[in-house]
Amino acid sequence: MKTILKICALSALLMGTSPQAKEVELDRVAAVVNSGVVLESEVKELIANIKTQASKNDQSLPSDKALRVQVMDKLINDQLIAQIGERMGIQISDAQLDQTLTNMAQGNQLTLEEFRQSIVSEGLDYEKYRENVRNELVSGEVKRNSVRRRIYISPQEITNLLSAMKQQTNNDIEYRLGHILIEFPPEPTQEDMNAAKERADKVIELLNKGSDFTKIAIASSGGAEALKGGDLGWKNINEMPTLFSEIIDGKDKGSVFGPIRTGLGFSIVKILDIRGRQIVEVEEINSRHILIEPSIILSDAKAEQMLKEFREQILAGEADFGEMAKEHSDGPTSVKGGELGWTDPKVWDPAFADALAKLKIDEISMPFRTSFGWHIAQLTGRRTLDATQQMNENRAYQLLYKRKFSMESARWLKELRDEAYIEMMD
Structure with a gap:
């Protein structure tokens, strides 16, 4: 609330110095998140960036109203995570940030200066981009620290997965998945669940009629990857949540599945692409x-x-x-x-x-x-190193960890929002 008071005081100072002065709104609070705020300027900036990228990629977007809802959700989540990072004392030094940006540049086969120029050429402010990367690093560290402690993988789970992997004939197949989550509200009633099911069925109907998956995901999904069009990236069958893997295994590109009932709501999954797993010598x-x-x-x-x-x-x-x-x-x-x-x-x-x-x-x-x-x-x-039993066990552990991290991360973020004070400002 101190932040809000400072903004109000500054606005009063700048706009109220003279009775004849015309009032000009410098910025305003779009949402209050615990003791912090999301500013309207942040919302507009992110929406503008998404539209710019969508235009370059020839990608369609939902209505401005639907896009704003998703952007607000992301910025509220970012604010909550940043507050936890501040309480944890997590900081990213300039040296760490520079090293990360250098690695990103090298990944694009560019020097750091060339990378900076490419950011500027896209119409972005490099210093703001730099600070956004810093915030993402803090966010990642907070998520790892908070979610990791919720994950337990027993030796029996590893043994079971190793046994299942030996019987599978599609270990070399990877699926690129799209995901739309129709969320339940906190402590949902049967009526809430029925309403979510109706919305999910409507989404399935639209997709089966040829509607754009990315556009619907941005407009409707409650998943963390909504603003990326619901893209979950490439996953081996063993990296997916069990509910997804059992349905997707062996199916064709373009197949749509759902609604799949989970603890968070109803999931809709689409196989965006399929490829042979890239084998890298270790x-x-x-x-x-x-x-x-x-x-x-x-x-x-x-x-x-x-x-x-x-x-x-x-x-x-x-x-x-x-x-x-x-x-x-x-x-x-x-x-x-x-x-x-x-x-x-x-x-x-x-x-x-x-x-x-x-x-x-x-x-x-x-x-x-x-x-x-x-x-x-x-x-x-x-x-x-040849493929040894230890390597197989390590791989099984990582597959289980990724699967559980994805599910627990979504639950953790939902709990975080349920416990937070969030007020949307008109």
């Missing part, structure tokens, strides 16, 4: 590192300089890498001389994996930054 690397974590009394520049000096001493034969790690590293592996052991690099921070990928055996990297701090790392081995 490589493990052996490495060790020294980590220096910046702090209030140790700047990023000082941490980087310390590691440069350590590297020079090691290369000159004046110091041993393992001993330096034991003495100076802030990482949990310091007691083992910084040894990370044989690891699939995909489990690491992307910046760490990228730095190791560029090294030759026994080469020591220059200092580099990740979300954990500053590192120097040495690559000590590289090997291609």
